[in-house]
């Protein structure tokens with residue numbers, strides 16, 4: 001398989017065939033994100049992608065899922081995507097699910113009917129970053145779009161019948177903006193109503209703009225207790241109908257896995273116990289991205 005630079009994928013795609021169709025991220029401006037800083041955005045040569053699909057058809061017959069890399073494969077024109085999905089379906093007919101990352105900018109270029117076309121050809125899950133539901137925070141971290149625009153893109157995905165996994169970042173509002181970030185993020189998640197929410201806790205990445213702001217004292221990271229309080233407010237304002245609220249990423253101090261609405265109160269109680277010091281938290285040295 002032909003890969004340019006480091007390849008990242010969600011933990012749930014560990015056993016998937018990773019097909020890199022674009023490199024980097026077409027936005028690539030978020031101040032907290034370092035994943036594609038050293039990789040210019042580009043669309044990969046169709047011949048190379050087709051060779052990868054042929055390779056997978058011979059050597060990956062035991063794998064049942066495909067994940068399209070890098071940051072936003074949906075930025076490809078619809079005709080190219082249809083042709084790509086056709087090639088995957090013809091050569092890997094045993095595949096049960098195609099997934100991809102997609103930022104709001106690339107979803108905004110698709111209509112619901114175009115997303116439905118992709119769903120019919122196997123696109124089953126999209127991983128999208130909301131990061132915050134607070135417009136001030138989104139603007140400060142240079143995310144593409146405001147909360148209303150990002151929510152709208154998420155709703156298009158679910159309307160098309162494609163599962164949506166939305167990530168948000170605890171601590172992204174800094175200390176001063178913590179509670180408003182938490183409350184507005186919960187409200188935005190409720191409006192979007194994805195099947196899955198994944199909460200990460202902010203960890204600065206070297207050579208990012210946010211890391212420089214932290215080093216200059218312009219942005220405050222939250223303490224573990226402040227992070228838990230923020231998480232509590234976020235969950236309190238999140239209503240999924242139904243959906244999973246995960247905070248089990250390695251960056252988090254308190255691993256959580258809740259099915260909402262069923263587990264909401266139980267999970268809030270667990271966070272309260274952790275705030276009171278009654279639950280062991282992940283030590284700083286074990287946290288990671």
Ligand code: SF4
Pocket residue numbers: 025026027028029030033034035036071103129143
């Ligand atoms: S849109 Fe996603 S991948 Fe692109 S810079 Fe922002 S966080 Fe990183």
